[in-house]
Amino acid sequence: MRLFVQRAAFALMLTACVGPAMQAHAAPKEPVMHHATGTFEVKMQPQGEVGQAGSDGNSLGRMSLDKTFSGDLVGTGSGEMLAARSSVPTSASYVAIERVTGTLDGKAGTFVLVHRGVMRGETQQLEVTISPESGTGALAGIAGKLGIRIEGGKHYYDLDYTLPAAP
Template identity: 55%
Template sequence: MTAFRIIVPTVVAALLAGVVPVAAEPASRHAKGSFDVSTKPVEQDKGDGSTLGRFSLDKTYHGALEASGRGQMLTVGTEIPGSAVYVATERVVGNLDGKAGSFALVHRGSMRGKDLSLIIDIVPDSGSGALKGIAGRLAITVVDGKHQYDLEYTLPQ
């Protein structure tokens, strides 16, 4: 414990004095484009008040992300139109801003009438190839029936 009391203040003092370099956070980048998506029902379980569903997911990304995505989606729909949730996992393989590799995404979405929530994160430590260490979040918008993405990401230096 005595060594800890001596080392910590020494390291803090060195950091404040600029003696120990602190790694800079990598700059966040944006990759934008469109994608095509196809879902196929795998299983459905209807019950009182809700329907559970499972779907296969296939995507083709265009733009700064030239890739294919494959995944599985679980859904819960209710008897109220416009009220549902989904979770999904997806592996994306291709090129991101010219860097070849893959990474995985985790989706969490819910809707209740006009209240929508969609969070899609890159799965930590899922990057491979030139995308090893990738982190970030994907945003999706639908304009005139066409799916658009904005992938905000960082890569280690």
């Protein structure tokens, strides 16, 4: 009986000492995906041609972007866009960098969006991602993708994002 009590006491002590250490080495929690939606207004101001217009019919231009977001994201965006148009009216491409400042689902901070768009005929590809490690304030560590759609002349956004879990 005494041996049983000693072993039980040892097992209890081992659990008390090793249990917390094992939990400290547990796999980190996967970040929770959040979804934010709303609308935005955008003003684009031409900043001129980039270089000289090509004799091949291709032109490169630069624009400044100013946005106002409403919905789950309340704030402003400002950035620069480079665009290319070919001699074919339905083909174009653009890239842009945009700093967003505001409140996202009640969390204040900033982050940077990276845009890449390609249009060819009826086919359009648009990718807008949050630049890694660009989040500040309560948005530090934010990661995700932004979808844009235009309906009836109005711009809508759908933002899927993660934030690090609070310690």
